Amino acid sequence: MQTNFTAEQLADPGVAESEKILRKCVHCGFCTATCPTYVTLGNELDSPRGRIYLIKDMLENDRPADKQVVTHIDRCLSCLACVTTCPSGVDYMHLIDHARAYIEKTYKRPLPDRIIRGLLAMVLPYPARFRASLYAARLGRPFAPLFRALPGMKPLAAMLELVPAAIPGKSGFAEPGAHAAKGNKRGRVAILTGCAQPVLKPGINEATIRLLNRIGVEVVVPEGEGCCGALVHHMGREDDALSAARRNVDAWTRQIDNGGLDAIIITASGCGTTIKDYGHMLRLDPAYADKAARVSALARDITEYLATLDMPEPVNGAGLVVTYHSACSMQHGQKITVQPKALLKAAGFVVKDPPEGHLCCGSAGTYNIMQPEIARTLRDRKVKNIERTRPDLIAAGNIGCITQIAGGTGIPVIHTVELLDWVYGGDRPADLPETEAEAVQAAE
Structure with a gap:
């Protein structure tokens, strides 16, 4: 991609890095096939290629972000499926990171949006505050339908709907x-x-x-x-x-x-x-x-x-069918695709891959709060694909995915390490129900 930044603009390290990333894009469009928002919405500007054009235009012209740019950048999940797909090595992760920081500096969001984002930043990173907020949010959960109907308040409704029925004590x-x-x-x-x-x-x-x-x-x-x-x-x-x-x-x-x-x-x-x-x-x-x-x-x-260690002999869990959900941050962000499934197989589980395993479940940090409608569509698509494999349980390695997927299915969703701990002599995961075979064995 040809760029036209001035020497003065390129003196900014963030702009200089973004310019190098932009120049690698060859407009091929391979990224569109694996982008969850493009697959869902069908809008070119909701694809990585479309967002790259928007970012390039904004940065090159050295102008503040506008509503159109913010709308389409906000819809990006940062799932990085496009990075896995891209044949040209476009570093989309750091480009979108720079665009978001630029938006934060140059764009004044509507008041409800600023309030929700400020609340999330003030609460979620701090466990004590987050725990207290969950107790408070349980009182407000009945009002979620009301908030969903008010302009700009859908994120607050989504936040309340995500509050768990039971809040564990501090460990x-x-x-x-x-x-x-x-x-x-x-x-x-x-x-x-x-x-x-x-x-x-x-x-x-x-x-x-x-x-x-x-x-x-x-x-x-x-x-x-x-x-x-x-x-x-x-x-x-x-x-x-x-x-x-x-x-x-x-x-x-x-x-x-x-x-x-x-x-x-x-x-x-x-x-x-x-x-x-x-x-x-x-x-x-x-x-x-x-x-x-x-x-x-x-x-x-x-x-x-x-995966680098010799594991002991399994003592629990043999024969259970596990569908492994690979979080986007695992398979696309860290390129970890083999180890979790290999560990589960070695532990005695029958491991299945869901169709469209490359597509995001819609959690993506705070995405299921800030973009609840798209997130729900992606969740339902993910759950449908997982349920087609008819598993006894679902394994995943990210708390956001676990929470998101569990909201759309009755199949237990359990962290991979909890299953491995149980198999190798640890406590049974709290969310794992007793199987028929175990119930018969216990009765005997």
């Missing part, structure tokens, strides 16, 4: 400290406890720590780590995202320098994509560039790390 595993390996010590890792996940499903991190400890790995919950910054990063709040990244880099660097780490374990693939990008996000900060690159190099999805 002791989230407290800073070390969880000792059992038997011969094989490694030492840190774990990202995260923000939304330990509130919605604390059992995921608990299962991770239990499993790693049992197979000889010490797990450290570092003092001072918190939200990875992905939620605000995808809202264009770059300063907030970089602050979160610096805080985590500092927390993990202390552990690297005091005892060493074999890996930084992440159990939410959306966080993993962001943490693996810390080196890029902080590349212009001389105080953090090297430290951030070191942290990114150590970041591993839990399945990515487990």
